[in-house]
Amino acid sequence: MPPWLTLLLLSSLSITDIKQTTSLCCVTQILQQLNVALNSSLNIFLNFEDVSSDELELTLLETPSIQLQLTVMNFKYFRILGKFTRKALIIVNIKRHPIDPVLSHFLPHLLKELHELHIVFITEQSPIIWLKDLFVYCFGEGFVNSLLIYHRNGTTSLYSYIPYPVVRAQKISQIEEYVNRRLILRNLQHFEIRTTSFIIEPRMIHYTNRKGKHVHAGYMYNAMLEFIRRHNATLKILTKKHKRGIAHVGEQMIPSKEIDFACYPKEPNWNVSQTTALYILDSKITVPYAQPLAKHWYFAKPFTRTTWLAVLATTAYGTIMLYGSDRTQFGVHLLRIWCHLLFLPQPRIPIKNWQQYVSYFILFLSGFVLTNMYTSVLKSMLTSGLFEPQFSSLEDLQHAPFRLMITQYYADYFREEKLIPDSLIRKYYISSSEELNTNRAKLNISFMYIAYEDRLDCLLYQQHLLKVPRFKKIQESVGNGLMSFPVAPSLPYLNMLNSYLRRIFESGIFQKMIGDSCRDSIESGICHLFRTEASGRNSFNLEFYLLAVALWAIGLSIATLCFLLELVIVSNVQKKM
Ligand SMILES: *[C@@H]1O[C@H](CO)[C@@H](O)[C@H](O)[C@H]1NC(C)=O
Ligand SMILES: *[C@@H]1O[C@H](CO)[C@@H](O)[C@H](O)[C@H]1NC(C)=O
Ligand SMILES: *[C@@H]1O[C@H](CO)[C@@H](O)[C@H](O)[C@H]1NC(C)=O
Numbered sequence: 217m218p219p220w221l222t223l224l225l226l227s228s229l230s231i232t233d234i235k236q237t238t239s240l241c242c243v244t245q246i247l248q249q250l251n252v253a254l255n256s257s258l259n260i261f262l263n264f265e266d267v268s269s270d271e272l273e274l275t276l277l278e279t280p281s282i283q284l285q286l287t288v289m290n291f292k293y294f295r296i297l298g299k300f301t302r303k304a305l306i307i308v309n310i311k312r313h314p315i316d317p318v319l320s321h322f323l324p325h326l327l328k329e330l331h332e333l334h335i336v337f338i339t340e341q342s343p344i345i346w347l348k349d350l351f352v353y354c355f356g357e358g359f360v361n362s363l364l365i366y367h368r369n370g371t372t373s374l375y376s377y378i379p380y381p382v383v384r385a386q387k388i389s390q391i392e393e394y395v396n397r398r399l400i401l402r403n404l405q406h407f408e409i410r411t412t413s414f415i416i417e418p419r420m421i422h423y424t425n426r427k428g429k430h431v432h433a434g435y436m437y438n439a440m441l442e443f444i445r446r447h448n449a450t451l452k453i454l455t456k457k458h459k460r461g462i463a464h465v466g467e468q469m470i471p472s473k474e475i476d477f478a479c480y481p482k483e484p485n486w487n488v489s490q491t492t493a494l495y496i497l498d499s500k501i502t503v504p505y506a507q508p509l510a511k512h513w514y515f516a517k518p519f520t521r522t523t524w525l526a527v528l529a530t531t532a533y534g535t536i537m538l539y540g541s542d543r544t545q546f547g548v549h550l551l552r553i554w555c556h557l558l559f560l561p562q563p564r565i566p567i568k569n570w571q572q573y574v575s576y577f578i579l580f581l582s583g584f585v586l587t588n589m590y591t592s593v594l595k596s597m598l599t600s601g602l603f604e605p606q607f608s609s610l611e612d613l614q615h616a617p618f619r620l621m622i623t624q625y626y627a628d629y630f631r632e633e634k635l636i637p638d639s640l641i642r643k644y645y646i647s648s649s650e651e652l653n654t655n656r657a658k659l660n661i662s663f664m665y666i667a668y669e670d671r672l673d674c675l676l677y678q679q680h681l682l683k684v685p686r687f688k689k690i691q692e693s694v695g696n697g698l699m700s701f702p703v704a705p706s707l708p709y710l711n712m713l714n715s716y717l718r719r720i721f722e723s724g725i726f727q728k729m730i731g732d733s734c735r736d737s738i739e740s741g742i743c744h745l746f747r748t749e750a751s752g753r754n755s756f757n758l759e760f761y762l763l764a765v766a767l768w769a770i771g772l773s774i775a776t777l778c779f780l781l782e783l784v785i786v787s788n789v790q791k792k793m
């Protein structure tokens with residue numbers, strides 16, 4: 217709106233001044249009404265000479281107050297924080313219009329991230345000329361809730377402004393009108409909200425869809441887009457390429473208000489404003505899944521320690537019982553016991569007494585149990601597959617033969633913050649972010665990767681159809697970030713954004729958006745679904761029988777040796793005779 221139009225607008229307003237017996241009392245009354253309407257628990261007076269002896273009877277206010285004298289240098293670093301002061305009402309005395317330079321520097325610092333608190337400016341000079349300048353300053357610093365009280369010679373006028381789509385000063389006749397402005401501020405009237413475009417699945421991606429349309433997707437993008445739609449704003453996406461990547465966005469573009477928000481969780485080392493954190497986002501490491509075990513080991517694997525103990529116990533029991541009741545041929549008894557254990561057929565057994573009946577029954581039973589257990593365990597192992605030991609903790613990763621692929625920026629960050637064990641730092645493989653992104657998106661199993669959990673889950677979503685996954689996520693976290701959007705300082709709609717984000721998070725909509733973004737990144741072609749190629753028919757090949765054949769060969773050779781040994785012994789005995 218051009219300035220002459222504002223002047224016209226303001227001068228055309230009929231002056232409906234609030235007449236009171238004394239003007240001083242009137243300002244106090246307005247403040248009192250505001251305190252009640254806003255339920256404020258603290259009044260902060262700025263730029264007043266001395267409240268106690270002031271001509272304004274401000275000490276009559278019932279709310280606790282503090283007064284800050286800006287002439288004292290130390291107050292430059294004064295900042296209000298916390299829950300109690302969230303209900304503060306800031307009262308500023310304007311001495312030099314539109315605003316004193318010291319005050320204009322101090323106020324944004326005092327109200328850092330609380331810039332949506334209500335601010336009352338009080339003046340005795342006619343504000344018509346500089347009213348707009350004051351409100352433009354206010355909007356620039358995000359002070360959307362500003363009220364100007366002009367009082368002189370018993371007349372009092374109130375002014376505020378509508379910030380969207382352009383700053384417009386507004387004369388107000390009643391306090392209620394100002395308090396109810398909240399609803400008007402919810403409609404951003406096509407106000408432009410800017411962000412920048414990049415591809416970081418699943419937070420923000422852009423691609424050409426099947427209908428040939430260029431679209432943006434990603435859960436952080438969708439969350440912001442919904443906010444923008446809901447509040448009748450417009451989204452402007454800058455497509456300028458940034459050489460330094462996301463760090464440039466967080467450290468340069470947002471603090472300098474080049475853009476209003478970024479679809480990337482705020483990194484702990486970025487010095488920017490942020491929305492209230494929704495939850496803790498862990499950084500996790502993903503490591504290639506263990507290799508399948510060679511097929512021939514399957515025969516030996518069901519023999520765990522307890523199986524061996526059971527076999528030994530049965531053999532010992534059988535030997536004691538059979539040899540104890542019939543001390544004739546030790547070897548024959550042993551062979552019978554083995555036949556029972558292996559559940560093999562054997563010639564008719566001559567049973568001498570009832571003790572042998574019991575022993576044979578027990579041997580039969582244990583042989584039945586052991587052979588069935590062995591075959592069923594082997595069967596289930598063949599079905600599910602056996603793998604070499606997994607790396608499942610950070611400690612295990614020390615012995616992993618893989619290197620950790622990482623960009624220089626994050627390598628420095630993790631090294632400085634001492635979040636990763638030293639043994640892993642030695643395994644760094646520094647790469648460019650393009651190389652990292654392509655390898656990670658393809659799930660190249662030659663490296664380990666590190667990423668925030670949301671991103672890792674999206675990458676690992678690619679393997680959810682696989683029978684055996686390619687990567688395993690280490691559950692221990694190596695660093696924490698907060699799930700919050702980095703935003704430009706003094707964003708005028710920060711409170712609205714915060715409550716919107718909290719609502720979509722608590723209702724589960726945010727979680728749904730995260731889930732959808734994984735599918736979007738697959739549709740975009742950035743990620744793709746891996747499939748198991750092997751068919752269902754897995755016949756046993758030679759490899760499977762290798763160990764069995766080897767054992768059989770060893771058994772045969774030992775038997776041959778024994779036979780030869782016996783021949784030698786027998787011939788020796790015959791010679792002696
Ligand atoms: C005002 O705040 C107090 C606590 O500071 C609370 O007990 C009270 O319910 C609030 N009143 C309104 C109307 O919000
Ligand atoms: C305000 O009142 C004083 C005297 O009380 C008078 O001199 C001055 O002209 C008045 N100003 C306006 C703007 O009415
Ligand atoms: C959105 O803003 C435009 C521009 O100010 C306005 O014309 C329109 O009525 C608004 N829509 C809604 C639903 O408030």
Ligand SMILES: *[C@@H]1O[C@H](CO)[C@@H](O)[C@H](O)[C@H]1NC(C)=O
Pocket residue numbers: 471487
């Ligand atoms: C963060 O940035 C602000 C200005 O935007 C600066 O005053 C402050 O010193 C910075 N803090 C750190 C820790 O760098």
